[in-house]
Amino acid sequence: MREEISDMSEDDETGERARWAPDLSKNRSDDSDSGPGPPIGDSPPPFSDQILENVLENVLEFLTSRRDRNSASAVCRSWYRAEAQTRRELFIGNCYAVAPHRAVERFQSIKSVVLKGKPRFADFNLVPFGWGAHFEPWVKSFGAAYRHLERICLKRMSVTDKDLTIIAESFPLFKDLTLICCEGFSTFGLAVIAERCRHLRVLDLIEDYLEDEDDEVVDWISRFPETTTSLESLVFDCVSCPFNFDALERLVARSPSLQRLRVNHHVALEQLRRLMARAPQLTHLGTGTFRSGAGFGEVDPNLDLVSAFGASRSLVCLSGFREIEPEFLPAIYPICANLTSLNFSFANLTAEELNPVIRRCHNLQTFWVLDSVGDEGLQAVAETCRDLRELRVFPLDPSEDSDSSVSDIGLQFISEGCRKLRSILYFCQRMTNAAVVAMSKNCPDLVVFRLCIMGRHLPDRITGEPMDAGFRAIVMNCKKLTRLSVSGLLTDKAFEYIGCYGKLIRTLSVAFAGDSDGGLRYVLEGCTRLQKLEIRDSPFGDASLISGLPFYYNMRFLWMSSCNLSMRGCKEVARNKPNLVVEVIRDGVEEEEEEEIEAVEKLYLYRSLAGARTDAPAFVKIL
């Protein structure tokens, strides 16, 4: 489902798990894109071998999983070449792990690129502005090499209008631009894309930050070609500036293939109705504000929302609902039974307001909601949405001391009702081990378990004990778990359990947890599939960092901030591992400081074939 792509975590994908995991010490990384292989530029094979290679290429065309492809490329030189010729999608999980020219030399027929940049903690303001992840060197390499490139998907990259212009100019067949959590571009760049990418099917802007000044906003919607377009998906709810609504309405009217449309908050219900009338075939709709745009208190008599939704029989996914006026919710009742995905995470609803909607959503698989609905609201979800696979409960008031209305009680309800749950993200203030244990037993299919108890170091609210037991149950009972985020009061024991039982975990997020170096050690030694480890404000020091030396080549990255690291420890890691880039990031440093501070505030280390990057700003020191 498209929603999974907005998260773009490999853990949320199905069918991408390694079918075999070679346990050779060198090749434990099974999702590395450019694994070690024979040197490029061998002499071509003799004739009969060439026939075999052609056959091989034909077969490998069908191989889509990148892990399978990496495995295939390691068989022998011939397979390496054939695989390189037939790979169509390039996935680079860390833009600094390999240099653009090297990727482009090895894979010459790429049609689709997925590229990720900043570490995830950048989303929470932990990575200073200007750190890096520039798309520019990549787009220039691609522009020169990949004439047939059709799709670019970027996550947490810095993308400029110039980069967007290069895309528009370099790829005549370009179809799909998806930007997730990116920044650096503006409506000017969007206008260039709209105007010049004549075969554009997908323009998905998801949680990006645009750089528009109020008076420099460009009317990019008007720049789409006047003819019938091939647009299938247009998502721009994060583009916060106003836009030309009439142009959008006309665009929607001449885009017969449009299936997904998500507008920004400058669209009120009257306008929404007009858009829906133009595109009754929509499957995914992101409303703007879910209130009347007319004068306050007046309802436009022409606002026939009920028939608008009634006519949209294909809708399976609804989102938006900003500034919601609940009296309009009954309009969506007719389609609730068809919905597989509902995103209420911008709607401040009470349990009472949620109830009539959710009671009709029997087929819901993905549900995002605010904790304003409380445990009672979650009970309604649990009783109705028996097929639920993914639940996210966000805090209305995202601050540490806030009063959250959801607790262990809501989690317990969900665990009892939604047995097929695979992925959960749950923000709360009060939690018990018992509820977490219950979830571990009731929802054995869990792949992603992310619990965020917002108050730091909070114990079980009933027993007063650490939350160790709850997480122990999760890693023990949820045998498919690949992603885990922990919170609450946790001792080293919790990490011992994670290391012992969390053998499939690829992504682990830790904050304000643990007692000593031992905690981190358990994880590094025990979690053999660990790829991404991000830690903040936990008492892990140099000794634990160094204990991980044998494992860092098998991981994509390690992030540690506000822990107990020092330059001595970080330097030792850098010294011992030549293919590891060790970045020490400081805040608020403009120029090089002569005196080196011994304590390391932020560490970001990652394996790389490219060596130390040359675009690092002054506040990043590469050891």
Added chain:
Amino acid sequence: MDNDTELRLGLPGSVEVKKPRETPQKRSSPDCTSVEDDNLDRPSAKAQIVGWPPVRSYMKNNFHLMKNKADMAGRYVKVSMDGAPYLRKVDLKNYKGYKELREALENLFGCFSLGEILRMDGKYSMEYTIAYEDKDGDLMLLGDVPWEIFLSSCKKLRIMTDALGNKDREDSK
């Protein structure tokens, strides 16, 4: 991400300055084995830690947006007064704080003979208690929470002549 050009006490870059810092962010020394002590003294007006809770700013910022939009739209709530024949409506956005609201209510209900009694004597009126119904449906005394929070949680206002209510307050003064 803010330029740390202003002098302030504390470890670099770790505090989003929303409230004045009361306790410096504790970093355990290498030989300290537990950070649990941090938990023991948690003043309620604690400094906010950068990036915690881990909610993306896209999710956060929009509530400010939402609030602002609601600002422009007006926040009309019904006001009932015990004994008055009909209710009134006020736009809470018109007032900057509790004092202004009370004054406005006094003016509104001054048209009733009972209104003379609704005087302002220091913080509370003499004969009346002003309460409001919040989002959860509970009847709350006016003035306990910060104005902004009250704005978003108030559903209805009620001017009560309930002697019992008054008495409780008088006793607790």
